[in-house]
Amino acid sequence: MDVAKLLDIMLGAILINNFIFSQFLGICPFMGVSKKTDTAAGMGMAVIFVMGLASAICWVINKFVLVALGLQYLQTLAYILVIAALVQFVEMFLKKAVPSLYSALGIYLPLITTNCAVLGVVLLNTQNNYNFIESVVYGVTGGIGFLVAIVLFASIREKLRFADYPKAFEGFPIALVTAGLLALAFMGFSGMSIPW
């Protein structure tokens, strides 16, 4: 068990190669549900949960079904089906077992199927040849990176109401420019690394 590598993956996923600000994965929900801080936090939590689970399940599917049968070319198809089914199951499970969490995440869960961060993290896990634990860590910390990004962004966006900007920038454009500036701030992390 290589702790340094795990720490490296964590640091990379949360700060240096943040899914939103440097890999451009998950921009749609990032823009769509970031008008209020608490809904943004709800979405972030749901994403952490699904990304971690999807990483784990897709790793197993890839190793014991696709690779074992020589069907790697069906990866994309298999992964998206797994994610869609997973999201559905999680939704049903939460509804029965943890209704309080379900009502908190409720509407965000179905949206996650088309969140490219989830499919992205699974594809990256395969591409980087991560083992099971590394995959799960990358999935969960990638989700945490998403949470950090969307909560920061939402709290800035709430303040935008009081800002005075050209009329043409109303709505989406000003949000994109704000995201750009946040990405600039996140670039400051790019030199960081684990010192051992």
Place this chain on the structure above:
Amino acid sequence: MNVKKQFKDGLITQNPVLVQLLGMCSTLAITTSLFNGVGMGLSVIIILTCCNIVISALRKVIPNDIRIAIYVVVIAGFVTIVDLLLKAFIPALSEALGVFIPLIVVNCIIIGRSEAFAAKNSIGASALDGIFQGLGYTLVLVAMCVIREFLAKGAFGGGMLDVANGFKVVFDGTGSGIQIFPAQYGALIMALPVGGFLTLGCLIALMQHLLRKSAQKKSEKKEAAE
């Protein structure tokens, strides 16, 4: 008549990126050189058109409750085909676009058009819709690429235009592009994620401004006529 309207919708009034705000991830991520933009645009046009045709042909057979799952399977099938073809014939493009080729599966443009158009219209109209919406997407990609490449590297057409060996278009990522001003004076930041966000923000702002102006003009004309 209808074709004309579809054309205008796809490219301008209902442009998938600038007006419908779909497919942001790939638009922001891969638009650093013309080669990437054109390659991604063409891939999406092909996939979108094929998916629209198939889904439109099957629209009376697909049960309503599980339609999204079926759309996703159809889309994933075509994406896999294009992914493998690119790997085999244009490996440079496949490498440059990386994970964003398989991610076309979750590109909202394709599932959005399946749901909003192909599921309700005839095969011919759906095919045209696929082509025009794809063209609208490509247009934005190319615009982003040209702006970002020029500001970041002072170049035009990187990867696609081969100036060194006569003036020709190559499609294997080896072209050097036209250097308009020396690369060391470029603002590297435009090639980084920041540049993507800023460029797209400004493009959408421009689009909103133009659409509002044309709407204003129309209403003024109406008033004048009355």
